[in-house]
Amino acid sequence: MNTLLSRWTLFGVCLGLLAGCESPRNFDDIRARMAELDSRPTGTIPDVPNYEAQELFFYSASGLRSPFQPFQRVEELAQEIQETGIQPDMARPKQPLEAFPLNELTMVGFLHREGEPMRALIRDPQREIHSVRIGDYMGTNYGQISAISAQGIRLVEIVSNGRGGWLERPQTLDALGQ
DSSP states (O other), X not given: OHHHHHHHHXXXXXXXXXXXXXXXXXXXXXXXXXXXXXXXXXXXXXXXXXXXXXXXXXXXXXXXXXXXXXXXXHHHHHHHHHHHOOOOOTTSOOOGGGGSOGGGOEEEEEEOOTTSOOEEEEEOTTOOEEEEOTTOEETTTTEEEEEEETTEEEEEEEEEOSSSOEEEEEEEEEBTTO
């Protein structure tokens, strides 16, 4: 009896759930939106414009030197490197401002006394101030100061030429506010 009662109860609950799921289907809002879209004016897609045909260009570099091969022979390069004679003095002791790249150093002022060469005041990244004069070195590329003025410092760096030799490269460090 108990089993029969539980089955009828389960059947009644399922029937009640199914009855609750049924609702009248009302699509009036969807139909109204579709009617609104249909009433809009239709547009036209413009034709594809006509373009002039471009003249064909054929690139042929079979007779030229490969960009992946050296331009000169290695022997010629070795002689060229030896002829310049430019190289940094690796034996001299490093100066404090050679520990920093040139772009991290700032000229914040200068000192000039009558009868003495001008000196520049340089601030390093640790915010310490250094006094330098012509002939001193600064920057990581063996830069030697060649001139000091109120507008800035001129120096000559010695950089690798990428082929085992060295080149001189002029560089400037402008004064703060210039």
